[in-house]
Amino acid sequence: MFWREKARESSVELNGGPPSGQVRVLVVGDSGVGKTSLVHLIVKGSSVNRPSQTIGCSVDVTHITYGSPSSSSNNVEGDKERDFFVELWDISGHERYKDCRSLFYSQINGVIFVHDLSQRRTKTSLQGWAAEIAATGTFSAPLASAGPGGLPVPFIVIGNKVDIGVKEGMRGSSGNLVDVARQWVEKQGLLPSSEELPLTESFPGNGGLVAAAKESRFDKEAIIKFFRMLIRRRYFSDSLPVTSPWSSPLHQPITQSDEITSEEDHLYQNSRSVGDLHKYNVLPPLPAQRNLTPPPTLYPQQPMSTPDTKYNIPRFALMGSQEISSVRSKRYDINV
Numbered sequence: 001m002f003w004r005e006k007a008r009e010s011s012v013e014l015n016g017g018p019p020s021g022q023v024r025v026l027v028v029g030d031s032g033v034g035k036t037s038l039v040h041l042i043v044k045g046s047s048v049n050r051p052s053q054t055i056g057c058s059v060d061v062t063h064i065t066y067g068s069p070s071s072s073s074n075n076v077e078g079d080k081e082r083d084f085f086v087e088l089w090d091i092s093g094h095e096r097y098k099d100c101r102s103l104f105y106s107q108i109n110g111v112i113f114v115h116d117l118s119q120r121r122t123k124t125s126l127q128g129w130a131a132e133i134a135a136t137g138t139f140s141a142p143l144a145s146a147g148p149g150g151l152p153v154p155f156i157v158i159g160n161k162v163d164i165g166v167k168e169g170m171r172g173s174s175g176n177l178v179d180v181a182r183q184w185v186e187k188q189g190l191l192p193s194s195e196e197l198p199l200t201e202s203f204p205g206n207g208g209l210v211a212a213a214k215e216s217r218f219d220k221e222a223i224i225k226f227f228r229m230l231i232r233r234r235y236f237s238d239s240l241p242v243t244s245p246w247s248s249p250l251h252q253p254i255t256q257s258d259e260i261t262s263e264e265d266h267l268y269q270n271s272r273s274v275g276d277l278h279k280y281n282v283l284p285p286l287p288a289q290r291n292l293t294p295p296p297t298l299y300p301q302q303p304m305s306t307p308d309t310k311y312n313i314p315r316f317a318l319m320g321s322q323e324i325s326s327v328r329s330k331r332y333d334i335n336v
């Protein structure tokens with residue numbers, strides 16, 4: 001395995017210094033669901049025309065800010081705005097790499113599960129992905145209670161290809177054999193229309209995001225909040241509650257984060273999807289010191305404390321194609 005730097009921005013404007021740390025996020029799901037397209041969209045802010053099939057794993061790095069821009073650097077609270085790297089490890093979904101992909105499941109802070117809304121089985125298989133990662137991965141800042149498949153870190157689920165996906169409540173054909181079979185059986189009157197063929201839809205399904213990576217549509221706000229939540233858990237969580245995305249969603253009114261302020265927050269204030277929220281539950285924290293060996297950090301972190309923030313994740317808020325203002329990207333490929 002070797003790393004090949006594919007592109008590097010000439011300069012990275014950071015908030016008064018080098019990044020304060022990094023979090024590692026796996027992006028997993030079956031082959032062809034659009035993981036590479038989504039990562040490209042998150043990092044570059046635009047769609048990619050013809051993504052090539054991922055070989056083993058490719059890693060993109062973006063950076064986001066965390067903290068309050070108005071705080072002075074002398075603030076004893078240490079809540080001034082800081083930059084953090086977010087590593088997005090795009091794992092190939094191809095069967096070819098099934099036996100070796102656990103090589104990449106190292107010191108994970110969070111997971112983005114991706115499925116294809118037009119291929120029902122790609123959602124069903126997320127349970128297997130979760131179990132595989134839980135069984136073979138190592139984790140940074142693990143949660144006290146495990147999620148699906150025993151996964152001990154926060155995750156989000158993204159249903160991609162909403163542009164061609166079967167609309168909720170409609171029974172269209174996705175081209176998937178199981179769905180075709182279901183439709184045929186229903187047409188024969190063999191099953192009541194609400195009856196499901198034996199499909200395991202046990203993966204948490206009520207709190208996911210939807211996206212159309214090909215059309216540059218995704219819930220940028222939710223993704224950024226997810227990243228910030230991971231940063232908070234890893235670097236600021238000694239005395240803070242942490243969140244558990246796999247707990248039962250709480251449907252509460254949207255509350256605006258009073259901790260994090262940035263242009264992005266203002267940009268997306270008006271774009272929230274009201275009434276259809278996925279709310280992270282709050283669980284007791286694990287102190288950052290209890291982490292397993294963290295990923296190699298480029299720069300030492302300063303201990304800081306910040307007030308707690310509860311995150312609301314809109315489930316469905318499609319955004320136009322906008323450049324992610326705080327994104328400075330580097331891309332690395334890993335070949336195995």
Ligand SMILES: Nc1nc2c(ncn2[C@@H]2O[C@H](COP(=O)(O)OP(=O)(O)OP(=O)(O)O)[C@@H](O)[C@H]2O)c(=O)[nH]1
Nearest residue numbers: 031032033034035036037051054093161212213214
């Ligand atoms: N219609 C539609 N097609 C999409 C969308 N997102 C991605 N695709 C297409 O789906 C195909 C697979 O996309 P990738 O991003 O390479 O999928 P992947 O999950 O990274 O695939 P692997 O590398 O094999 O794991 C490509 O032809 C994309 O253009 C979408 O939102 N809508």
